[in-house]
Amino acid sequence: MTNKLLLLPGDGIGPEVMTEVERVLDRLMSRHGLKLDVETALFGGASLDEEGVPITDAVVATAKSAQAVLMGAVGGPKWASVARDLRPEMGLLRLRKEMDVYANLRPALCFAALADASGLKRHLVEGLDIVFVRELTGGVYFGTPRGIETLADGSKRGFDNQVYTSAEIRRVARVAFELARKRSNKVTSLEKSNVMESGLLWRQEVTALHASDYSDVQLEHMYADNAAMQLVRAPQQFDVLLTDNLFGDVLSDLAAACTGSIGLLPSAALGDAGKPGLYEPIHGSAPDIAGKGLANPVAAILSLEMALRWSLGEVGLADQLYRAVEAALNNGARTADLGGSLSSTDMGTAILAAL
Template identity: 65%
Template sequence: MTQTLLLLPGDGIGPEVTAAAARIAGLVAPDLELQDDLVGGASIDAHGTPLTDDALARAKDADAVLLGAVGGPKWTDVARDKRPEMGLLGLRKGLDVFANLRPAYCFNALVDASSLKREIVEGLDLMIVRELTSGVYFGQPRGIDTDADGTRRGYDTSVYTSPEVERVTRVALEIARGRAGRVCSVEKSNVMETGLFWRNEVTSVHQVHGAGVELSHMLADACAMELVRNPKQFDVILADNLFGDLLSDEASMLTGSIGMLPSASLGIEGTPGLFEPVHGSAPDIAGQGLANPCAAILSLEMALRWSLARPDAADRVMGAVAKALEGGARTRDLGGSMSTDQMTDAIIDQL
């Protein structure tokens, strides 16, 4: 049966890097059916909403979804529930992609592009597994109110259930079995009830499902420090929605540029995954052909590997990116001068 990859380019540099990934897909998986739709600000402009019911339905029917980026200053004054970012959150919730995989590996050719010393990042290869559909980003109640005495207050609620923690923990354990066999779960159990709940639930899941995997725990602020002190101590880091968001962005800079980092968001087996570069929409360089396409291309690599069951094609993409970098291919964020298209051409040359 023909497999379908739905492209949601989004805003800012999203259309540019998604187009680059589509060019690669056409070479390594020419039988893959590519479709496209709108999300984020582009969808607001066209339909008045950041995610239409039709676009979500098409995402659910696809075998995998590749998203570019959403957001930008154009939509700053839009009501919060209609902002471009709500399209992304709606996709995550609608697809029920509860496990966000953010690898942080340092290509040999980019060791000296990192802001950390060579000995700290050379050979770095870790995976952050972030819970994606619950926690403080989705908990209720939330809002901004004014008390009777005129005092304004803003509040969000962090909520987790046992099944939500169990399913993402089992993903982290399974991934660790294919790596070095270590999971470090991070939270703030010293000051947060949900942190203590998270630690207890992860421990319980490990006791039942963690055979062959070593489990450790670390406070999130300590983990942030250790990521820049000794990142190679980690194999798989498991975190809730908030801390996973923060730590994965920190880890991205260990590799030389956030423009190199892909991500995968997975649900239950047999459902489409959502794949997207970690970088944002970068409106300051949008439309100028300056964006690094590697994160989007490597997000395609993850889609080929994790949702489309095409590991050979995924290996070709990974190898081509590595060889292009070894050959000196660099966009501006990596200290070079190549345009988006030129960087893509360099990778295609290796294919």
């Protein structure tokens, strides 16, 4: 039975980096034995322009029937004034929710060849290999009630509701503990239990699950604001960082800056075993460079590597692709974000040559 991969190029630089992913896919299928049924669909602002919604019911259904979904990026100033429920980002939130991909794996690793590209000193980042496990379908991005209301005096008040249940916390914490067992066996759980009730429940549930099922794994708790400081002071103290949706969104981008460029880092959003995964580079649509051929495709290509590893059952090919990216960087391949001059296509060609 052939696996199905759905590609959602999206907006901005999304189509440019996805083109390089497609070149890699063609090579893996033509020369490396990968058997895959690949489909492409509109998503985000591109879908809004064509279909009137940021994602159609048909595309959601296709995503849920695939083994993996790989997206480029969504959003941009072109759609900044549309109604909030029609903004490109709402298509992404809907896709995450309907696929029920509640555990977002965001690795932050520093390739040896790029240790001097980081804004931090070499000794802080050389060999860095940490991963965020971010809860992805709950928290403040999905909580209700939410809205903007007009008060009696004519002023306005905006509100969002940070909500978590025990079950939501425990299932993503389980992913973090299981992942830690395959790595350095340490989980750092981040929250603000000192000032947030949802954060207090988070700490209580993670602590209880650890005591009952994962006492062999080292667990530490840390306030999210302290974690932000620690990520730029001594990032290598961490292994697996477990976070809620909001803090994971912010802190994983901070960790990306430690590695040299946000254009290097992929992500995987996973649900229960046997369900499709959603993969995406963690960079945005970068409208300022869209269409110029300057985007770094490494994060998108490594998102494909994660899809091969986690959803498509092709661990051997995933290893080959990772080594090819590493070799290209070792050989000096650099896009502008890394201080080089290669175009998106040139970077893809360098990776293909290494592959």
